[in-house]
Amino acid sequence: MTGTLPRQKETPAQRxxxxxxxxxxxxxxxxxxxxxxxxxxxxxMAIYFRASSDVFLTYANLRNIAQATAPAAIVAxxxxxxxxxxxxxxxxxxxxxxxxxxxxxAVDLWGVPVIPAFLIAFAVAAFIGFCNGFVVTKFKxxxxxxxxxxxYLLLGVLLTTSHAYPAEIPxxxxxxxxxxxxxxxxxxLIWCLGVVVVYHIVLTRTRWGLHTISVGGNLIGATExxxxxxxxxxxxxxxAAMLAALAGLLEAFRINSxxxxxxxxxxxxxxxxxxxxxxxxxxAGGSGTVIGALLGALILAELxxxxxxxxxxxxxFNIILGSAILLSMIxxxxxSRLRRTGGG
Amino acid sequence: MMASSEVLRVEHxxxxxxxxxxxxxxxxxxxxxxxxxxxxxxxxxxSTLIKIICGFHRPDSGRLLVNGDEVVLRSVxxxxxxxIDTVYQxxxxxxxxSVYHNMFLNRxxxxxxxxxxxAMRRLARDHLADMGVNIANVSSEVAKxxxxxxxxxxxxxxxYSDAKILLLDEPxxxxxxxxxxxxxxxxRDLKAxxxxxxxxxxxxxxxxxxxxxRVNLLQHxxxxxDKPTSEVSLEELTELVxxxxxNRRLRGD
Numbered sequence: 065m066t067g068t069l070p071r072q073k074e075t076p077a078q079r080x081x082x083x084x085x086x087x088x089x090x091x092x093x094x095x096x097x098x099x100x101x102x103x104x105x106x107x108x109m110a111i112y113f114r115a116s117s118d119v120f121l122t123y124a125n126l127r128n129i130a131q132a133t134a135p136a137a138i139v140a141x142x143x144x145x146x147x148x149x150x151x152x153x154x155x156x157x158x159x160x161x162x163x164x165x166x167x168x169x170a171v172d173l174w175g176v177p178v179i180p181a182f183l184i185a186f187a188v189a190a191f192i193g194f195c196n197g198f199v200v201t202k203f204k205x206x207x208x209x210x211x212x213x214x215x216y217l218l219l220g221v222l223l224t225t226s227h228a229y230p231a232e233i234p235x236x237x238x239x240x241x242x243x244x245x246x247x248x249x250x251x252x253l254i255w256c257l258g259v260v261v262v263y264h265i266v267l268t269r270t271r272w273g274l275h276t277i278s279v280g281g282n283l284i285g286a287t288e289x290x291x292x293x294x295x296x297x298x299x300x301x302x303x304a305a306m307l308a309a310l311a312g313l314l315e316a317f318r319i320n321s322x323x324x325x326x327x328x329x330x331x332x333x334x335x336x337x338x339x340x341x342x343x344x345x346x347x348a349g350g351s352g353t354v355i356g357a358l359l360g361a362l363i364l365a366e367l368x369x370x371x372x373x374x375x376x377x378x379x380x381f382n383i384i385l386g387s388a389i390l391l392s393m394i395x396x397x398x399x400s401r402l403r404r405t406g407g408g
Numbered sequence: 409m410m411a412s413s414e415v416l417r418v419e420h421x422x423x424x425x426x427x428x429x430x431x432x433x434x435x436x437x438x439x440x441x442x443x444x445x446x447x448x449x450x451x452x453x454x455s456t457l458i459k460i461i462c463g464f465h466r467p468d469s470g471r472l473l474v475n476g477d478e479v480v481l482r483s484v485x486x487x488x489x490x491x492i493d494t495v496y497q498x499x500x501x502x503x504x505x506s507v508y509h510n511m512f513l514n515r516x517x518x519x520x521x522x523x524x525x526x527a528m529r530r531l532a533r534d535h536l537a538d539m540g541v542n543i544a545n546v547s548s549e550v551a552k553x554x555x556x557x558x559x560x561x562x563x564x565x566x567x568y569s570d571a572k573i574l575l576l577d578e579p580x581x582x583x584x585x586x587x588x589x590x591x592x593x594x595x596r597d598l599k600a601x602x603x604x605x606x607x608x609x610x611x612x613x614x615x616x617x618x619x620x621x622r623v624n625l626l627q628h629x630x631x632x633x634d635k636p637t638s639e640v641s642l643e644e645l646t647e648l649v650x651x652x653x654x655n656r657r658l659r660g661d
Contacts, residue, residue: 265522269522269523269525270521270522270523271516271518271523274505274509274513274516274523275514277502277504277505278502278504278505278513280504281502281503281504281505282500282501282502282503284498284500285496285498285499285500285501285502286500286502286513287464287484288464288484288494288496288498288500289484289500289513289514290483290484290485290488290514291513291514350502350503350504351504
């Protein structure tokens with residue numbers, strides 16, 4: 065098939081049909097545009113918390129919310145890629161914690177300049193992602209188990225090499241570099257939005273995205289069509305790990321300390337998976353949205369922040385979080401059925 | 409001596425999966441513009457043979473000649489580049505994707521790094537209209553289509569990929585009479601074009617006789633019967649397969 069086509073002029077009949085389609089699409093936007101429901105929840109929550117607390121929509125607090133949203137959303141984007149291709153990675157949180165340590169080791173112990181040190185951190189993250197993907201695709205180990213293994217393995221490496229103590233940001237990285245990578249008020253949010261825009265395009269407008277959906281939706285069919293499924297999956301593992309490394313660097317520079325606990329616990333990865341799931345990404349593979357994951361991360365950040373402001377203790381937060389995940393999964397199932405049967 | 413119009417030759421191909429011998433010694437040839445029916449009992453190795461010809465599996469021994477040249481197919485993509493395309497039994501459709509994305513799966517049209525959705529939509533619409541397939545909206549998900557429409561999308565995808573050798577693995581399975589007729593018509597259209605050669609795996613021998621030029625029977629991992637359809641009757645074909653079944657029962661397999 066050839067790709068060159070003469071552009072045709074639209075006839076009035078075609079225009080009418082297009083307008084009709086547009087209207088119909090508008091009518092079923094809630095069903096069709098899966099991010100819409102998540103956006104509505106995010107807005108409703110903002111309205112509720114604004115009503116309960118004057119502080120919620122102040123500049124300083126919005127910055128707090130942005131800074132809580134960004135790292136989770138960046139990691140969640142990688143999780144979305146993996147979930148859509150039918151896999152998951154539990155080790156991304158530790159990769160996030162490891163990345164700033166790698167920069168610290170490279171600069172302070174091995175005398176590497178800052179920018180090459182960053183490249184080392186990203187290269188190591190990519191290698192970890194590659195290993196995860198390799199174990200999953202070549203040895204057919206389910207990714208849940210394989211990355212549980214690499215989670216503990218990397219956690220061990222992180223705690224052993226760092227002696228479980230935080231480190232300072234390398235002197236050479238302080239100042240401008242630190243401001244750009246996370247310390248600036250809106251720096252992490254800008255990085256996050258950039259990542260979201262790029263990967264939204266990757267997932268919906270490129271071959272890679274189409275093949276990611278294909279591999280997760282129908283692995284055998286995709287392979288029969290000649291798609292190299294292993295390559296797609298390994299690539300997504302690598303990108304997820306590199307995104308985690310970015311989130312970890314931004315977070316370390318923001319809090320001005322390289323802390324093994326950034327993602328060393330399970331908090332970051334679980335928040336990211338929750339964000340992806342609340343955003344409408346199915347665990348079964350084949351569908352998911354990057355923008356949804358961003359909105360999911362925003363909802364989680366709003367919840368945590370809002371609860372704080374109202375003075376509700378952090379403890380019941382998990383009850384809300386758990387319910388939110390269950391509800392959004394049920395809604396997701398229901399909406400995809402609607403999407404499949406109606407709104408043609 | 410090889411006929412000059414021969415597009416595909418399979419010589420002494422064997423394939424094992426662990427302890428299971430799927431193909432023992434297969435010899436098969438396909439002429440330009442010919443429609444070859446491949447029949448055989450379940451488990452006779454028909455799908456394995458198709459998957460070897462389309463580059464999905466590699467044979468353990470034996471060789472493949474495409475247009476007279478020996479080839480070692482490295483992948484499905486490689487086979488496609490030689491003009492060999494397949495409609496699998498499972499159709500290889502992605503439910504989550506639109507009709508047009510499925511029709512261009514792994515052959516997407518692009519503008520730079522981005523998909524050229526507009527062109528793919530239009531071409532998909534045109535191709536399906538050419539085939540007389542009625543799908544209201546090529547942007548709808550494949551999951552929403554009927555069984556026959558799904559089959560038609562899969563066949564249309566292979567036909568319009570400029571395939572010179574088209575492999576159809578049970579294209580008429582799970583189809584209603586009307587939808588089956590649509591696919592048979594499509595195969596006849598291809599035959600009329602004269603430049604596409606087709607191998608069809610089928611269980612309905614009346615349809616095989618109806619649309620094929622020649623029929624091959626695959627038994628115990630090799631071709632045991634090869635005749636033009638003009639020289640076989642439906643009874644003879646049925647008897648061949650039933651006799652095989654009867655013999656097996658007598659042997660107690």
